[in-house]
Amino acid sequence: MTVIGHPAAEGGVTSGLDPEQLEAVLAPRGPVCVLAGAGTGKTRTITRRIAHLVDSGQVNPEQVLAVTFTARAAAEMRERLESLGVAGPGNRIAAQTFHAAAMRQLRYFWPMAMGDMRWELLEHKFRMVGRVSRELGLDVADRDLLRDLASEIEWAKSSGLGPGQYAEAARRTHRDLPADPATVAQVFSAYEAAKVAPNGDRLLDFEDLLTFTTTILRSDPSIAEEFRSRYRSFVVDEYQDVTPIQQDLLDAWLGGRDDLTVVGDANQTIYSFTGATPTYLLDFTRRYPEATLVRLQRDYRSTPEVVSLANAVIGKARGRIAGTRLKLVGQRPSGPEPVFAGFDDEIAEVVGVVAKIRSLIRTGVPASEIAVLYRVNAQSEAYEEALSEAGIDYQVRGAQSFFERPEIVAGMRRLTSLAAGAAPPPMAPVDAVRHALHSVGLTESEPKGANARARWQQLLRLMEIVESIAGESPELDFAGLVARLEERSRMRHAPVGAGVTLSSMHAAKGLEWDAVFLTGLHEGSMPLGRASKTTEEVEEERRLFYVGVTRAREHLHLSWSLSRGEGRGAKRRRSRFLEALVPNPAADLDPLPERRDPDPDVLAALTAWRKDFAESEGISAVNVMSVSMIRSIATAVPTSIDELAKVRGFGAERADVIGARILDVIDAALPGRRRGETAGRK
Structure with missing residues (x-):
């Protein structure tokens, strides 16, 4: 060396x-x-x-x-x-x-090597896989099956495997298969054959x-x-x-x-x-x-506190990769300690995370510098709803890309048609673009109707991109603006939204934010249940968790819930990856000494107050407090804001917003009784 x-x-x-x-x-x-x-x-x-x-x-x-x-x-x-x-x-x-x-190389060298034989790019496997599956008698109405078959073919080809090698390799690597290995191999073989025309011309997929x-x-x-x-x-x-x-x-x-x-x-x-x-x-x-x-180990992205946690996460790794691990050394000034928060149920977790997001925004952290990360995309829906009800803008990363959305495709088609054919309107290039987009829905004011409004908002963002390009390159004429926009489309530069980012941990790789919320950190989600069959699978989940941690520059919030919904027993446990990482005791997780049963008067009063408060604010009751949280408060019967904030899942942010009102409700529910005395009884 x-x-x-x-x-x-x-x-x-x-x-x-x-x-x-x-x-x-x-x-x-x-x-x-x-x-x-x-x-x-x-x-x-x-x-x-x-x-x-x-x-x-x-x-x-x-x-x-x-x-x-x-x-x-x-x-x-x-x-x-x-x-x-x-x-x-x-x-x-x-x-x-x-x-x-x-x-690029294949387009140049193919005629030299293959002569008159021609090829075309098969951009999507789905239709071809559906055709050969139907011929093999499979259920082509099951679109998930076809997608999974296409994914297995892609994995096999990326791994350098042919149809004859697939079945054994799939068994050896414990693939999560959509059908038995022999059937997948049969579809794979038929797919490869279907890409070759009788005259020798070929369809080539991306692996080809x-x-x-x-x-x-x-x-x-x-x-x-x-x-x-x-x-x-x-x-x-x-x-x-x-x-x-x-x-x-x-x-x-x-x-x-x-x-x-x-x-x-x-x-x-x-x-x-x-x-x-x-x-x-x-x-x-x-x-x-x-x-x-x-070896580059000086971390310029994250605070020493985040770096220390990242090193602790990856320090538990096992296997060959663990022997080559890098130990990061934080280079930024010190920041806040990572926050660990456990909740009784998923609803309480979502509400707690959104409350913390609201608190960060109030302190000056831009919404665009905040991300909520989760293991699977299905976990985004609850956060979308909660953020909407809280009036906080958000964007879902990994959804349909900006330039593939129907309204943007229509707008681009209109612009490229004008650039290639008739002269644009006799006005400044940016104004000419805006005028051209009028015909596809970019009206002067926001229209009524959800679909029309969604189209208008997307086209407005397209217009903002045009204005940004024009600001960077004022010398561009109309055709130049459109050409630059087309280049942006080809490079798939998604627009940077102004809201909180919702993303899977996989889709977050390569990105970073001032504040990151890692959510759903319970067994079955992190590590994913189906990814826990072998040590290798668990270690890849650990690395995914590490990637999530290292997305944070300054604020890092890690949370989990013990049940799926209100009223369900605590059947979960927090992720094994958090063992020895969660402070003991952790302020966020240290509940007051609990009574054996909730006080019935406090329980009834808080339940009624929650309903009235939710109606007055125009939000759902579960976004105020979950049922399990009400029971916890009625059991602990706190006497101060500090004690209330320690109730599991409640937190300081929620206490800051509604804590005084809850204490007033408790006072009213216990006339003539000191809450402190009640809280101490068993």
Whole structure:
């Protein structure tokens, strides 16, 4: 393993780097492995490395191919490189996803390798899987079955498996199958056959793009030589997430060369179910014994308190990945301690989380800098309802992407038609765009009707994006604005909403917020019940939890509930991942000494008050207090705001809003009796 020094930074691409980042940037050409923990500046580091290689004359910009896993990440990489002056018009560095790079290469090399045989991209497997399933006598009315079959085919192909290898691999890896392995393999085989036309023409799915490009590069030396003379230096981001067929393609690109920089964090391996594996990252220095290995562990994202909890979470990891874990070192000033909150039921948890969100917003935290994260998307619905009733804007990440929504598709079609055909109205470009969108629903004032209003709000956001583009590039005419908007659409840049983000933990990877709420942290949800069959599955769930923790910059709130709904027994227990993490005693979880039974007068009075208060505020009663919470208060019979705040699930935020009223209700329910004396009786 090469050991190199730390030359002093003297401006340019090396300015403002810490010693480890500088080491990675200045490493010589050849194999370089950067183990980059969450928040350690990996994108900054790898783009500076590319810029250094170009500026120092070690490589021409057009000979660099940088690949990552999302169009958003590729776009960010291009923007960073452009800001460093090493990419842009006439000086282009290719930064693409694996699939985008393979598609471009396949379109160029296919005629050379395949002659007159033609191919088209099959963008979605669903319809083809449905067709062959129907021919095999399966229930094609079960759309979930068809989706699951398509997912299994995708996993198998990403793992480099054919139909004949599928069944055994599925059993060995404990796949959660939609049908017996033999049936899935049969559908897989029929699917592959259906993509080939009688004349030899083919439909290629996204996995085929990679495998056919790999096959062509390996089977035709002249094509391989042409490609390798073009691209000489490779950079792979998120290397812990590569699949076997992506690694095969990377090997074909390299052709035995070693001018390769990889960046990744095995602790953030959370996509094994799609075929991704950290093996290639973990084995990098074995494959390249002379590789430069750099560890980025200085966390610039999160406070030391959040970093300490993240280290504690991943410190419990088991297995091979645990042996390569990075221990983050917080670089930010100190902040609040993470908050742990247990609730009697899910409704109480949702209400408690929304109350805390409201409190943070009141203290100045922007709603757009707050995220509620959960394990599965179905958990979002309760938060959507509660946030709506609280008057707090929100956005659901992972829903239909902005540019795929019907009203936006219609608006884009209108704009591109005008840009390509008739001249736009004779007015300023932004005004011309606004005028063009009138015909698809962008009226001057908000219309009536839920559907019309939803369309108007989406088109208004499209208009805001146009205005933002025009502000950044005032020289653009109408056609230029539309072209830039189309580019934004292709790159799938979702608009940044102004509300609280609701997201699954998987969809939150790569993002960060000032305040993060990790919810539903009970057994069966974290780790997910069906993902607890093997140690490997549990460890991936632990890494997913770690990813959630490391999304928080300053405020971190972790919560769970002991039952699904009001009146149900406490059948749950908090997640095993929280063991030894929850403070003992924790202020949020330390209830008052409880009576054996609730005081019947207090119970009746609080129940009646809750109903009246909810009606006066126009909200549902459960968003005031749950039934189990009323029983807890009537059992503890608190005598002060501080005591009330300690009732399980109630919390300081709720006490601040309605605490005084509840104490008044208790006083009125106990005439002539001191609450303190009542609370002390058993």
